[in-house]
Amino acid sequence: MSIVLAHAHNPSADAAFDFALAEAVAHHCKLVIVNSSRGAALADPALASDEQLTALEARATAAGVAVEIERPMRGNDADAEVLEAAEQHSAKMIVIGTRHRSAMGKFILGSTAQRIIMDADVPVVAVKPPKS
Template sequence: MAIVVGYLATAEGRAALEAAVRESHLRSERIVVVVSTRQDEPPAQRAEVEQALAAVDRQLDSDGVEHEIRLLDGGDVADDLIGTAEETGAHLVVIGLRRRSPVGKLILGANAQRVLFDAPCPVLTVKPDPA
């Protein structure tokens, strides 16, 4: 069993990772960090992603969190998260959401909506600290 977390090197991604670490400690479960990339991503951008993931790996090691990092080239974030949750028998999926205007709150991002509706387990959504 695992906790699957969608990660990007953004405030939302960091908030999701922090929440996943807290849940990992509470549940004594490993974390599977999922990063979706496109196959046609420029090499420089790919290198930045790999550097960010190396930092995440070091952070999770120092926090004593059992983890796995998956850099997937599917290009579809929702499919990658849902597929990983199904494959690992995840108990929880954690995703970060952007803050939205009052009108924007009526519309949820397409990827977030698909994960919420189609994940095989509960989904925890988090927002970054506004500070």
Template sequence: MSETQQTGSPRTSPGTGTSGAAAAPRVIVVGYSSKPEGRAALARALTEARARNAEVVVVHSSPDSELAGLRAELAASGVPHEIKEAADALDPAEELITTADARAAEFIVIGLRRRSPVGKLLLGSNAQRVLLDAACPVLAVKAETV
């Protein structure tokens, strides 16, 4: 399932000040879940999208019951966006990498959980895979501690 919401004004070509018919929109791909690290990743992706005049593609692994809240938050942000359900919930890293490649993303934003001292020796397998295998840069963010 994929849906797109377009908002804002037409994009302009660098240096021309006019709408560029051939200019591809800038894209940021973000991995989202309703966990604190997923929410932190979405917040950072929206901030980056506003600063760069980019579209956000949200690859989510949230239950259907939480999609209405995600849709409302994205609509309220005013950022052009697309919501894409991770086809394989067991391999969200592959979905993020594939989506970023297909959309020629500027970068991917992922959330990291805080870990215990022993857990810090290992990075989560999905995060590690995205960091190592993505063709574009990856921005890893942590959720704020309460």
């Protein structure tokens, strides 16, 4: 069993990671972190740096959680990559970070979170960043 974290480099990422890590500890699950890009370019702003992912891995390991990091760059949308990882790793849940976007932004770009929530075969937990 695993918990899949859809990790994008945005303000909700830390809150989502904290929640996913706590759940992995509580349920003795592996944590699978999926950080995806649509193309093969590492310049995508949604991609975390190697240093950021290494830091997440170190935090999970220090908490006693096995962790696997996936950075697929096959041209698929992030939702497809997260859902595929959930299936491959027999996920018991998917954790996603949410952020506020305008209605027009959602219309033009779609909503990765919404597609994951609607298409997942397992529970999805949406975590928002704390108010500053």
